[in-house]
Amino acid sequence: MKVTQWINKLSLNQKLAALLFVLGVVALFAGNPYGGAKATIDAQELALIVEKQADHVSAEDLADWIIQNRADYRLIDLRTEPEFAAYHIPTSECIQLPNLLTSDLQRNEKIILYSEGGIHSAQAWFLLKAQGFKSVYMLFGGLAEWQEKILFPQIPENATPEQLNAFQKIAEVSKFFGGAPQTGSEPAALQPKPSLPTPALPSGAVNPKIQTKKKKEGC
Amino acid sequence: MNAPWYKYGLFNDEISLVVAVLIGIGFGFFLERAGFGSGRKLAAQFYFTDMTVLKVMFTAIVTAMVGLYYLSVIGYVDLSLVYINPTYLLPQIVGGLILGVGFVVGGYCPGTSCVSAATGRYDGWVYLLGFVAGILFFGELFPLVEKFYVTTDMGKVTLPQLLNLPYGLMVFLVCAMAIGAFAAAEWGEKKMAAKNQGEIK
């Protein structure tokens, strides 16, 4: 009772000042607004995404996007720097798992992760999802699949005309990335392992990556 | 986390321009409500007779600061996606001094001059003319000041980062400072009014 009486006696300005003071004091204990290392996971939602395989990008799709010079995503190579230097998918950036959260990745960006196989990218995927990143994807099968499907595609034995057609298309893509389509008739195991192309795209093959248009946001 | 809406792709650039007009209307409306269409009221801040500029500005700052802080703490807004101007300390201090001088000479700042012009003040229109001329002047001479323009680049740095204090503590300090400033402003206005009364007698 006393408190309400006391409050009623205050002028509007004094009430507002008191409110501001209370909000300020609570802020002392309310914590870090940047989200920090606290992770929140909607397990149900994540499980659904995994179940539907909506978290994957196929090597063929990614190859198409790179050829089309799309710039609405960021391709992240999770492997070590020497591995990255030896070969990486064109347009990718090297960020290792421990550095992911301190990197300049933004929660509203479309992020495609890949590692050698699938394990590291799956771990990174959960990490980013738990941090509230909206659209994170993994390259299906990782770099291994990229090599198998894009760099060194193998013509199926006794290929049907459709399969041949498809192979011709993929062979084009493969050449774009400096790969070597395998057309030899002997079994794959007998062939010498082809060497990886240099990571850089052939010059002139692609325009310099168009940056997502930077909007002026300051005055 | 769903905000800032625009940066999560909730609407496109065209809609964002509609939003711009609406937000501008709100901005102009409250500037005018506060009396910022009047150059005399604005300038009075610098003669300690009317501290409205300080009161309105600091109230707006703490309101937005506190609101943004709590919306970020509960995880609704991603604070790292809210654009923050990089700090170039020296150009900003020098620019601020020149701007302060221009403020008391011209009677407006760019935003308030628009309100003043919209409410029929001729000096608001002339101020805007001067403002445009000043930009042209600056633009033409920009090659000469370009070097200075990029000195003391400190990047995007906030007070909590600079002072290595928790964000919440900084929020509290600014709130406390604002309350102190408001109390001082009320007290000062009364003092000045009494003094002016005395002078007239």
Added chain:
Amino acid sequence: MSSSQTSDPFTPKPYWNPYLSGIGLGLVLLAAFVIMGRGLGASGAFSSAVAFVVEKIAPSHAHSNSFYAEYLGDGSTNPLKDWLVFEVIGVFIGGFISGKLAHRVVRSVEKGPRISTRKRLFFAFVGGGLMAIGAKLARGCTSGQALTGGALLNFGSWAFMMSVFAGGYAMAYLVRRQWT
């Protein structure tokens, strides 16, 4: 407070409590943060307009100057199709609405009693010019830096804000005849 009486048949209504106007302004700013992820501004809109006109008159000159070039962008869109330009259009509308509702839209010149209108207009022009130079040097004006950056606890904005008050108070005595 307002110097304007005259032609309007109604008496101008008093201004709002500054703290309530401030809260209103703060909520608009907060809305800009939440909806757009950016703050308010004013000076940038005029820079875009100036850059636009300069480019129309002397295209190569405008593009060789990095100040104009920043506002012209990559040429894919009209520099006037800019967020701040539309926001400032809104400011005019909002100011007019509020002024009209409170009978404060009056053709007048804001000045103290001791200065002629012509001199006051001259000062307004000079002040606007100085303000532009200061705002461009500081990468923003009272809206873009002080208000927006202040709420974001931006270090540079707070340093800027203190300088603005310092500059204003230092100059106030010299131009006191204009206002008092």
